[in-house]
Amino acid sequence: MKPATILPRIACLASAVLLAACATPDQPAPKIPAAPTLAQVMSDADAAARAGQYERAMALLKGGGSSYPADKAPWLQMAQMKFDRGQYGDAIGHALEALERDPDDKVANSIVAVSGLRLSGKALADLSRQNNLNGSLRSEAQDLAKLLRASIGEDVLLPPPAKRPPAAGKRAATSSTGTPAAKGAASPGSAADPFSGLK
Numbered sequence: 001m002k003p004a005t006i007l008p009r010i011a012c013l014a015s016a017v018l019l020a021a022c023a024t025p026d027q028p029a030p031k032i033p034a035a036p037t038l039a040q041v042m043s044d045a046d047a048a049a050r051a052g053q054y055e056r057a058m059a060l061l062k063g064g065g066s067s068y069p070a071d072k073a074p075w076l077q078m079a080q081m082k083f084d085r086g087q088y089g090d091a092i093g094h095a096l097e098a099l100e101r102d103p104d105d106k107v108a109n110s111i112v113a114v115s116g117l118r119l120s121g122k123a124l125a126d127l128s129r130q131n132n133l134n135g136s137l138r139s140e141a142q143d144l145a146k147l148l149r150a151s152i153g154e155d156v157l158l159p160p161p162a163k164r165p166p167a168a169g170k171r172a173a174t175s176s177t178g179t180p181a182a183k184g185a186a187s188p189g190s191a192a193d194p195f196s197g198l199k
Contacts, residue, residue: 038068045077057081065097072101072108079111088115120144 036044041064048057058081064074079094095111102108124141 035067038064038071038073041067042073042077045074049081054081054085070101072098072105075101076105076108079108083111083115088119091115092119117148 041060045057045060045064048054048060058078061074061078061081064071065078068074075094075097079091079098082088082091082094092112092115095108095115098105098108099112
């Protein structure tokens with residue numbers, strides 16, 4: 001053989017050896033875990049809430065809301081959890097998110113209505129305590145009370161508060177003659193019933 005023909009053959013053989021040395025056996029690609037289903041997210045959030053892990057449950061539900069943006073379930077569950085904890089403003093926000101996905105959802109509508117009433121009741125009680133419920137605000141509150149009474153079909157919006165005996169060692173604010181101590185003093189039930197003046 002001529003040296004001119006041996007050299008290309010050696011180069012081809014060396015290339016083949018190098019390629020064989022570089023070749024590795026096929027390794028399976030790392031498996032990417034499948035995203036959890038919405039049912040799994042809701043189940044995990046429920047288990048976390050029952051275990052007292054409120055923040056973890058909320059994080060799971062927020063993740064579910066992001067992963068499944070068209071579904072109302074995570075938003076509705078967040079609204080219910082906030083409502084149960086007395087965080088009515090947040091409950092309204094989450095319930096409104098659920099209503100964007102399903103405007104006819106009765107639970108979400110109920111959370112919005114009751115949370116709004118509880119926030120309004122607290123605000124009215126605070127205003128009554130400060131004696132600042134007058135003028136147009138008072139008339140708006142009266143109109144709202146009429147609308148609510150008509151909606152629920154009741155003459156009285158809230159039942160009168162139960163009479164409680166005075167606490168031990170404390171007397172009602174009366175003078176020695178038994179008349180009220182101050183002419184403008186609020187009645188004992190007015191703080192408990194912010195709508196008492198609206199009946």
